[in-house]
Each structure stands twice: as structure tokens, then as C-alpha cells.
Amino acid sequence: MKGMVKLGLTLALYATAACVGLALVYSATSETIAQRQQADLQSALRELFPQGDEFTDMTGTLKSPDPGVSFETQYAIRGGATLLGVAIQASTPSYGGNITVLVGVGVGGAISRVKILSHQDTPGLGANAASPTYYVDKAAKLTFSGQFGGKAVSDPFVVKEDVAAITASTITSRAVATAVKAVADAGAAWFASQKEGL
Numbered sequence: 001m002k003g004m005v006k007l008g009l010t011l012a013l014y015a016t017a018a019c020v021g022l023a024l025v026y027s028a029t030s031e032t033i034a035q036r037q038q039a040d041l042q043s044a045l046r047e048l049f050p051q052g053d054e055f056t057d058m059t060g061t062l063k064s065p066d067p068g069v070s071f072e073t074q075y076a077i078r079g080g081a082t083l084l085g086v087a088i089q090a091s092t093p094s095y096g097g098n099i100t101v102l103v104g105v106g107v108g109g110a111i112s113r114v115k116i117l118s119h120q121d122t123p124g125l126g127a128n129a130a131s132p133t134y135y136v137d138k139a140a141k142l143t144f145s146g147q148f149g150g151k152a153v154s155d156p157f158v159v160k161e162d163v164a165a166i167t168a169s170t171i172t173s174r175a176v177a178t179a180v181k182a183v184a185d186a187g188a189a190w191f192a193s194q195k196e197g198l
Helices: 002-048 126-130 170-193
Strands: 054-057 070-079 082-093 098-106 111-118 135-137
Touching (some): 002 070, 098 170, 126 170
Antiparallel strands (some): 082 098
């Protein structure tokens, strides 16, 4: 009986030490991780709006018109004093789990660019949504996410109609198109509500 108590206490000590160690590692690295994530987001925003020089957090301002698409971070993008557009991080279910995209909508009523931030879809299939070397139009060297740039917010964003699908990955293609359409509609509605200030 004493041996079992001793073994139990030893295991409890090891477990406590492991928990304390993990807590120390987390506290030492959490700020660095948060800073890195913020730097990555700023870099992605600059990709969407290269001419932007001010990215104002407006998270919670725009609501998703599609209950299957959730909006996360939201930014108003300005170049000098001029509002250029909005960028919204949106998430929706896809084949392997949620897929998260960052979508820029310009005040002129067109998608500036789409960037896939994270996904869990099948490598070589749905994962091609984020691949810079997978082309839906090889002749034009147009990537899956690249095809959204310049599309009017009023477009239907329907896969196999005005959106080219990833081969053998219709679910992923639809998920991205659905998220982009939700952001397009929300951005257009917000711009219309802000017309006096534009």
C-alpha cells in the first residue's frame, strides 16, 4: 500500500512539474506568438490593398448576411484620408473543417483580392485553394483565389458558373465562394450606408 501511495505522489509531482513547465513556456511565448500573428495579418492586409497606409480595426461593425459564414476581424483601409475599402476575415465550414479567408472589398464595388489564411482540406485537392502554383486557368496563370480579384460585388459567385472550381474539390470551392460573397454583400451594404462620408 505504501508503494502505491509513493508511486501516486511521484506521478502527481511529475504531472505538476509538467503543468508548471507548460504554463511557463506559454507565458514566455504567447506575446511573441500574438505579435507574429498581428504582423502576418498586417502583411496580408497590405497584399489586399498595396496602396493602403492606414488599417483601422472596425471588428464587429459589419454583420455576415449568411448564417453559415462568421466574420472575425474587420478593417477599414485608407490611403491618406481616402477610404479605399474594407478587409474582412471570414470563416465557413469546408470539407476538412473551417476555412478562413481574408477578403478585400474596394469602395468601387469590386473584390480587391482574396487570401486563404487557414484550412484543413485535403492536400493536393481542397488545399489547392491556397496554392500559389495551382491554376484554374493555366494559360492566364490564374490561381483559384486570384480569380476573385476584380469581380464585382454584385456577381453571383456561383461555382462552375462565374467561379472556376478546384478540380475534385467542389466543397472547398463552394466554401470559399460563399465566404467571399458574404463579405462582398456586407461590404457593399456598409459602403452604401457610409455614402455621405466617402
